[in-house]
Amino acid sequence: MTTFIPSITLPAAVFANPYASILLPIACGTAVGFSVQPKETQKSYMALKQPPYRPPPYVFGPAWSVLYGLMGFAAYRAYNTGMNPFASTEKHLLTKQGATLYTIQLGLNLIWMPLFFIAKRPIEATVDIVALTGVTGYLTYIWGQVDPVAGWALAPYLGWLGFATYLSAGVGYLNDWDTASKEVDSPPSTKAKDTKYVDEK
Incomplete structure (x- = not known):
C-alpha cells in the first residue's frame, strides 16, 4: 500500500x-529522447547484440508517443473521476495515492534512456525498468478501481513495459552487461571483421 x-x-x-495531463508526458518523453542525441543512440543500438523479436529503432518514437498520450489520458480520467465531489472517500484516497505513484513512474520512465544510452549502465537501467513496471502495475490496479477506463488506458503501456524489460535485460545479458563504446557509423564491410556491429539479417 502506498500513500x-x-x-x-x-x-x-x-x-x-x-491538455496538460496528456501533453506533459509526451513533452517530457520527447525532450529526453532528443537530449540523448537520437543519431548517436541509433549507432549504439545497432552495435549491440539483441534478443529475438526486438523491433527496429524507428518503431520506438511513434510507440512511445502513443503510450505517453494514453498515460496522460489515464491520469486525467482517474483524477477527475476519483476527485469528483460525489465519489466515495475510498476513491478519493486511491486517486491521490495513484497521483503519487504516477509521478514516481513518470520519473522512473524518463531516467531509463539516459541510464542506458548516456551513462551506459545496463544493470541500473534494467533495475530501473523492473521497478517502473512494478510501480505501473500497481498504479494500473489502483486507478482501475477508481475508473475502469483509466485502468484499461494504462494496459498497453504496462504490456509494452513488460516487453521493454525483456529487451533491456536481454541486451544487457547478451552484451555481458557492458554496452560502453559499442557504436559504429554504418554496417561493417567484409574487411572489417573485428567490428562489434551486429548484422542480424
Missing part, C-alpha cells in the same frame, strides 16, 4: 486539465 506524498506529486492542476 499520497504531496511533495513528490505533480500538481493537481496537471491532472485536472486534459
Whole structure:
C-alpha cells in the first residue's frame, strides 16, 4: 500500500486539465529522447547484440508517443473521476495515492534512456525498468478501481513495459552487461571483421 506524498506529486492542476495531463508526458518523453542525441543512440543500438523479436529503432518514437498520450489520458480520467465531489472517500484516497505513484513512474520512465544510452549502465537501467513496471502495475490496479477506463488506458503501456524489460535485460545479458563504446557509423564491410556491429539479417 502506498500513500499520497504531496511533495513528490505533480500538481493537481496537471491532472485536472486534459491538455496538460496528456501533453506533459509526451513533452517530457520527447525532450529526453532528443537530449540523448537520437543519431548517436541509433549507432549504439545497432552495435549491440539483441534478443529475438526486438523491433527496429524507428518503431520506438511513434510507440512511445502513443503510450505517453494514453498515460496522460489515464491520469486525467482517474483524477477527475476519483476527485469528483460525489465519489466515495475510498476513491478519493486511491486517486491521490495513484497521483503519487504516477509521478514516481513518470520519473522512473524518463531516467531509463539516459541510464542506458548516456551513462551506459545496463544493470541500473534494467533495475530501473523492473521497478517502473512494478510501480505501473500497481498504479494500473489502483486507478482501475477508481475508473475502469483509466485502468484499461494504462494496459498497453504496462504490456509494452513488460516487453521493454525483456529487451533491456536481454541486451544487457547478451552484451555481458557492458554496452560502453559499442557504436559504429554504418554496417561493417567484409574487411572489417573485428567490428562489434551486429548484422542480424
